[in-house]
Amino acid sequence: MWSGILFGVGLIAFIDETVFHQLLRWHHFYDKSTTDIGLISDGIFHAFSWFATIAGLFLFAYLRRRNGLFFQRWLGGVLLGVGVFQLYDGIIQHKWMRIHQIRYVDNVIVYDIVWNVGALIILLIGIYLLFRTSKNSTLKEKTANE
Numbered sequence: 307m308w309s310g311i312l313f314g315v316g317l318i319a320f321i322d323e324t325v326f327h328q329l330l331r332w333h334h335f336y337d338k339s340t341t342d343i344g345l346i347s348d349g350i351f352h353a354f355s356w357f358a359t360i361a362g363l364f365l366f367a368y369l370r371r372r373n374g375l376f377f378q379r380w381l382g383g384v385l386l387g388v389g390v391f392q393l394y395d396g397i398i399q400h401k402w403m404r405i406h407q408i409r410y411v412d413n414v415i416v417y418d419i420v421w422n423v424g425a426l427i428i429l430l431i432g433i434y435l436l437f438r439t440s441k442n443s444t445l446k447e448k449t450a451n452e
Contacts, residue, residue: 307436309365310383311390314432316359318388322395323352326408337406382435389429396422 326332327348334344335351369375396418399405408417 307379307383307386309362309369310380310385311362311387312358312365313362314384314387314389315391316355316357316362316387317384318391319351319355320359322392323348323355327351332409333406335406338404376439378435379439382432382439385428385432386436387432389425389427389432392425393422393429396425 323335327334334341334348336347337344366375366380369380396408400407400418400421407414408421411417
């Protein structure tokens with residue numbers, strides 16, 4: 307599960323950085339200063355996303371080598387990581403800390419709703435997969451012990 311969570315956080319942070327920061331240029335990770343500071347903060351954010359992704363992949367490889375990988379559970383962890391990161395970004399960074407907005411437009415609430423509802427849906431799917439696979443792994447353990 308933790309491998310999936312790390313990979314999910316790294317993946318969504320990478321997508322956020324690439325799409326919203328670089329390609330669309332809607333915002334920087336930190337928009338309360340100069341453009342140069344914004345670009346530097348984007349670089350640090352990008353490095354963080356790759357560290358999380360690589361750590362998740364190393365754990366994934368470790369699980370595969372030890373025949374301990376339960377793919378659906380890992381996928382649940384990925385979705386949980388994506389959803390938690392996106393919800394954290396949308397609520398804490400966008401609204402509470404105000405270090406950047408999704409997009410600087412008059413009607414930003416539409417972007418906020420889509421961003422946070424999307425995050426919540428992904429998060430709930432991840433939680434569902436984790437609970438479902440948790441029950442399956444418990445049943446498998448009981449069957450193996452009998």
